[in-house]
Amino acid sequence: MKDQMDTLLENFERQTAQLRDAQAAAAETSAQVESADGLVRATIDAGGSLAKLEFAPNTFERTTPAQLANTVQTLVRQGSLQVKQKIADLMAPITEGLPDLADLVDGAPSLAGLVPPIPDFAEEASEPPRPESFEDGGSILRNDQPPVPPAAPPAPTRVRPPRADEDEEPPSSWMTRGD
Numbered sequence: 717m718k719d720q721m722d723t724l725l726e727n728f729e730r731q732t733a734q735l736r737d738a739q740a741a742a743a744e745t746s747a748q749v750e751s752a753d754g755l756v757r758a759t760i761d762a763g764g765s766l767a768k769l770e771f772a773p774n775t776f777e778r779t780t781p782a783q784l785a786n787t788v789q790t791l792v793r794q795g796s797l798q799v800k801q802k803i804a805d806l807m808a809p810i811t812e813g814l815p816d817l818a819d820l821v822d823g824a825p826s827l828a829g830l831v832p833p834i835p836d837f838a839e840e841a842s843e844p845p846r847p848e849s850f851e852d853g854g855s856i857l858r859n860d861q862p863p864v865p866p867a868a869p870p871a872p873t874r875v876r877p878p879r880a881d882e883d884e885e886p887p888s889s890w891m892t893r894g895d
Contacts, residue, residue, distance in 0.1 A: 724820070731810060738806045745806070747798035749791045755779060756787050760795030762803070801837040 745762045755775040759768035769788065779787070818826040 734810050738810055742803045742806050745799055745802045747795040747802065749795040749798065751787050751791060753778070756784070756791060758788065758791040758795055760792065760799050762799060764796040764799055766792050766795075797837045804835065804837060 743762050746767065747760045748757065749760070750757045755772045755778060757768075757770040758766060761767040775784065818824050
C-alpha cells in the first residue's frame with residue numbers, strides 16, 4: 717500500500733510540474749497567419765485576440781474595403797483556431813493516462829465521463845461567409861425584409877363605467893379606523 721501511495725505521489729508531482737510547464741507555454745502561444753494573396757498578415761495571441769496586423773504596401777490598391785475587412789476577419793478566426801489547437805495539443809499529454817477514481821479506490825464511482833475530451837479545433841466548422849458589402853447582404857438603411865402580415869384585430873376589452881366618487885363611502889380599515 718505504501719509503495720502504491722509513493723508511486724501515486726510521484727506521478728502527481730510529475731504531472732503538476734508538467735501542467736505548470738504547459739500553462740507557461742500556453743501563455744506564450746501565438747499564431748501567425750497570412751492571406752492567400754499575401755496582402756494581410758495577422759498575429760493572434762494566447763487569448764485568441766488580434767495582437768498584430770500588417771498590410772502589404774499596395775494592399776489598398778489591390779482590394780476593396782469590404783474585401784479587406786472580410787480577409788481580416790477570416791485571418792483572425794483562423795489564427796484563433798490555430799492558437800486553441802496548439803494549447804489543446806500542449807495540454808493533451810497531461811490529461812492522458814490519468815488514473816480514474818475507481819482505479820484508485822475500490823468501490824468508488826468512475827469519474828471518467830465527467831472530464832470532457834479535448835476537441836480538435838482544426839476540424840471545427842467555420843462560419844458561413846459574410847456578404848462582401850452591405851448591399852450584398854441587404855442594407856440596414858433599407859427595409860429589405862419581407863413585409864409582416866397585419867396582425868389580427870385586438871380582442872374587445874371590457875370598459876368600466878366611470879365612478880362617481882361622491883356616491884361611495886371610503887372603505888373601513890384599521891388604517892382609517894373606520895372613520
